Amino acid sequence: MRSFLQVVSALLLFLCLYGAGWAQDADKPYLKASDADMQWWEEARFGLFIHWGPVSIKGTEIGWSRGGERRGQGSGRGEIPVDVYDNLYKEFNPVEFNADEWVALAQEAGMKYLVFTSKHHDGFSMFDSQLTEYKITNSPFKRDVVKELADACHKAGLRVGFYYSPPDWHHPDYRTANHAKYIEYMHGQLREICTNYGQIDIIWFDGLGGTAQDWDSERLFKMIRELQPHVILNNRAGLPGDHDTPEQTIGRFQNDRPWESCITICRQWAWKPDDKMKSLEECLDTLVRCAGGDGNLLFNVGPMPTGAIEPRQVERLQEMGAWLRQYGESIYGTRGGPYMPGPWGASTSKGNRVYVHILDWPEEGLTLPPLPKKIVASSLLTGGVVTVTQAEDGVRMEVADADRKPIDTIVVLGLDGPAADIPPIKWPSGAVSEGKAATASNVYQAMSEYDASKAFDDNDATRWATDGGTHAAWLEVDLGAPATFSRAVxxxxxxxxxxxxxxxxxxxxxxxxxxxxxxGERREMKFKPLTAQYLRLNILEATDGPTLWEFHVFK
Structure with missing residues (x-):
């Protein structure tokens, strides 16, 4: 009886402590989209991100190439003087801009939604805001780009969203004693966007780490959802919002909260002449690993100053669309898993089907960990014949060389029950260094998502990164005890x-x-067996900040 009373007392205490918080959240439904409103977005898996503005005239990065003061971020190192950058709009006349063509390209690429930069950190409004003179309709172009894109998306049945930067390095009141006036300006602009352009499916904030207090975000979210009840909001306005937003990296496997990786097709967000573009293999690998991690890919292009999207970028997106028209069933409407992404590839699932995306065949062939459900059918979605052997110690897949695709060989497994019932399964690489304690000489902006451990987590979707301008660095791992190894990848x-x-x-x-x-992408080194506890990769020379997906040693 005493034990029972203790349990009841503990339960009452728990309710007293946390019940108020639950009630408070229930009283603020505007802080989170409903599951029904999130469903289309989670099924879409693939969207088009567009960064564009007058800075395309210079071919430098949007916002960040503006020199001068960056209140909240320290002084700027941008290469374009403020008086030049802030007046670029006076010569911006992108007469080749055609919203219908952009939307048609997104759909041809297999994308299900589009997100456009209505205002970046530079403060320039790409819509006809009545709250500022620093806007696209005061340029020689004079047209409201946001309106034309919204209209084109609505006409074509493509979901539409708008990026909006809470930071504004151009506005005179931003992060000054008059910051409250800036907040009213910012809220006012978002009211315009949510009022004047029909249904808006996404508002994509980019708060640069600002807090909810910095933007008065609770009041902002409430206003936005009153105007656009079904809108989806991200996590970059100081509140959790509806989804996470890993940037320029594939998110980790996460099936308990939605996420979306925003990644560029080239290196720069805005258009840059001759910028290095990702290969089709890199693009599809990124898309598959995002879906396999249970996330979305928001893939960015930067239109040219003429208003047209660069032809080679158009071609690359069309190639992705052609692939999706053949194999899109393995991406759209799927969930990540049950096999978590690994060096070999990733898996997605839908109903009783598992799609195994083999992106990199191991030399010894592919054997995945055991499945707790029976495989009742198997086939190759990409064409050809697959032999699948299910045993207690794993699932082996054999495909003749002639049937292995150069980018992605997709094996379909039919199960005797729903794949969603299977807990996530990790593929063990057998690396001696997996999960071991690691340190590095440099970590990109001291951010935990790029720390040394990411090179030893056996996850090709995470990476160790260093600051720009770093030309030498080291990465160390403590194996915990002396271990013998003869191969490094x-x-x-x-x-x-x-x-x-x-x-x-x-x-x-x-x-x-x-x-x-x-x-390069993958380098394997073999050497005489060596026994050691501490191992270091010493990078002697690099053209810029070194970045590694993985560094492992094997027996």
């Missing part, structure tokens, strides 16, 4: 490393046991 992003060495610690000194020049 290093996977690099952006192909920046020019020279490196592998070292182990002998006493207090580091000794080099292997050297190399470029690493």
């Amino acid at each position: 290093i996977k690099e992003a952006f192909d920046r490393v020019q020279s490196f060495e592998l070292q182990h610690k002998a006493g207090e000194a580091w000794e080099t046991f292997a050297r190399g020049t470029k690493i």
Whole structure:
């Protein structure tokens, strides 16, 4: 009886402490979209992001290439003087802009929604705001780009959203003693967007780490949802919003909260002449790994100053669309898993079907961990014959070389029950270094999502990154105890490393046991068996900040 009373007392205490919080959340439904409103977005998986403005005349980065003061971010290092940047709109006349063509391209690419930059950190409004003179309708172009895009999306049946930057380095009241006046301006502009352009499906904030208090976000969310009851809001206005937004990286496997990776087709968000563009393989790999991690991909293009999207970017998106027309059933409307993404690829599922996307065939063939449900059918969505063997210790898949696709071989497994019932399954790579304690000489902006551990988490969707301008760096791992290994695999992003060495610690000194020049997408190195506890990748030369997806050693 005493035990029962203790349980009841504990339960009452829990309700007293947290019940008020639950009631408060229930009283603020505007803080979160309903499951019904999120359904279309989670099924869409693929959207078009567009960064565009007068800065395209210069071919430099939007917002960030503006020199001068960046209140809230310190002083700017932008290469364009303020008086030049802020007057670019006076010569901006993109007469080749055609909203219908942009929307048609998004649909041809297989994208289900479009998000456009209505106002970036530079403060320039790409719509006919009545609250500022710094806007597109005061340029030689004189047309309201946001209106034309909204109308085109509505006409074509494409979901539409607008990026809006709470930071505004142009506005005189932003982060000054008069910041309250800026907040009213910002709320006023969002009221215009949510009032004047029909149904808006997404508002995509980019608050640069600002708090909810900085933007008066609770009041803002309430206003937006009153005007647009079914809108989806992201997590960049100091509130959790409806989804997470990993940037320029594929999000980790996460099936308990929606997420969307925003990633550029080239390197820069805004258009840049001759910017390095991702290959079709890189683009599809990114899309598949996002879907396999249970997330979306918001894929960015930057139109040219003429208003047209660069032909090579158009072609790349069309290629992605052609692939999706053949194999889109393995992406749209799926959930990530049950197999979590690994070096071999990723999986998605729908109903009783599992789609195994094999992006990189292991030399020894692919054997995945056991499935708790029976496989009753198997086939190759990409054409050909697959032999699937299910055993207690795993699921082996064999496909002849002739039937293996250069980008993605998709095996379809039919199960005797819903795949959604299966908890996420991780593929063990067998790396000696997986999950071990790691340190690095430099981490990009000291952000935890890019720290040294990301190179040893056996997840090709996360990465260790360093600050821009870094030309030498080291990455160390403590294996926990002396271990023997004879092979290393290093996977690099952006192909920046020019020279490196592998070292182990002998006493207090580091000794080099292997050297190399470029690493690239995947480099495997074999050497005589070595026993050590501490291992270092010492990058001697890089063209810019080195970034690694994974660094592992194997027996």
